[in-house]
Amino acid sequence: MALGILFDQNLCIGCGACEVGCQEEHGFKVHKADKLDENNFTYLEEINSITFQRHLCMHCFNPACASACPVSALKKTKEGAVIYNPAICLGCRYCIYACPFNIPKYEWKSQIPRVRKCDFCYSTKISKGLPPACASACPTGATLFGVREELLKTAHQRINKEPKKYVSEVFGEKEAGGTSVLFLRLNEVTKTNLVRNIPDFALPDLPQKILGKTPLVIVALGLFLGGMRFLTDRKNKIREEEQKKDEE
């Protein structure tokens, strides 16, 4: 059962309780944040004085970050959270390079740096069947926690009820092949910090198609190299023999 979060621009009053909840949960100094960084896994973007957009890891169905990671230090759990294990991470930062939403951040000033991003409160909440800190903190239900498919239904119901108000697509339904976190956006909002040019398929499919051909390449190349060596060997031998004959 994949869980998720639905955030609704229409319901958010910009109180910042989600930010505080998250910061307390992860032991960060409580502060007003204006971007994601190593000490901040979610922030409220102020679009105008009454409209806000939350930013956090989308917990993709088929996460580019996890598929990129050579050692699976990032992985998707069955509950839907994409979590990180610093103990085996090399710090190659391919996850940061690959994430289509530009979510993971790095501890550039640390001796033992970690990749930092929202973990859906996995170890403390989700794995115990509890809602994540941000959703518990939200007073209006703008951040709603639940089963992802049901949240998607809720989202479409809200759009259908007020089609003029909402953007007709749910952000996260198709982006990057679908994500556990969903956003409902208002039509009047023209510009946000949300990354927009995201393909609507799972990005790991692209390298997967190529990697899938690896065994074939190995076999074909092996045959080619072996065959080449055999043929050129024979040609050399024949030539040598001919030379010998000529000399006789």
Place this chain on the structure above:
Amino acid sequence: MKSEPLIKITKIFFILLMIVFFFSLIKRYIFGLGAISNLSDDMPWGLWKGANLFGGVALAAGGFVVTAVVYIFNLKKYKVFVRPVVLTSFLGYLMVILALLIDDGRPWNIFMPLIFWNTKSVMWEVALCVASYTTVLFLEFLPLVWEKMGFKKALKFWSWLTPALVFVGVILSTLHQSSLGTLLVIVPQKIHPIWYSPILPILFFFSAVVVGLCATNIIAFIYSNKFPEEKISPLVQRLAKSTGVVFYVYFILKIIELYQRGFLKDIFVFDIASSLFVVEFFVLGLIPATALFFKKAVNSKKTLFGLNLALVCGIFLNRINVSVIAFQLKSNIDYFPHFLEIVVSFSIFAIAVYLFIVIAKILPVFSKETT
């Protein structure tokens, strides 16, 4: 001995460089990557990835190309070049690993891909191939040591082993030379369209072969300076022609690929992206590659050397363009490498050259006999 002051200056420069290099390393391991680099969350990969990983692996393509020429295509006359070229590749890969030990945030975990396998990750494939191919290169390099020490039996065993090593080495190289291109395939929306291509792995492979052939040719130039009495010009001319042909394959593939995606018209608009592309692809690519087909150019050793060097630089620039600059241009990211970042990157190449010179003095790297 007119060149002596020059050598002295080079030596002093090298020593100074090493001092700054070690100072940078100390700073980096105490204060983190941010202390000596301009890398950031927007620009997680920079000069070290572009020049030392992507560029470094391409520059080290000589080994698999020359061994394939000699042991797979059985062109035995090229055997005199095998040792020096394999040495350049071996050192090249050691330097790639050195660069990763600096660039990776947690270098003590660098062996983790051998234990934790994410077979879906292109980076994992690259890591595994680089690790195993460096081992293969080390084994291919060992006969030099055996010969120096006079271990006849080991040498004999190695001459039996070498074809198998070459076979494995060529397969591993083909895989990861192309996989470096596959690394970028996952971010179609983040790479400038002149460079992003679904066939990046194929382009990477052919351009790596070009570098490999050029590297062999450059080594041949050094060889002929050492042994002026040896007649190698027919060998070199044949190499030059093959280099030209392989470059044309690469060139045509890239042009067709650009045309199909509809970006062919963008390559001559001369903004930053297009200018960089014109330099790497035409000025340091098509032009020298075409010159390789002309007798006049190929007959002069110096011209030939220059043409090969130009091609190598072109493809080296290509690797930096694809992995770093194309990423930066697509999202308008403000990044220019930190001074110490440049020092570190350059030092790693300088160390490789230094080691090559030292090893060539101690071990029989260049020799007229072919064992």
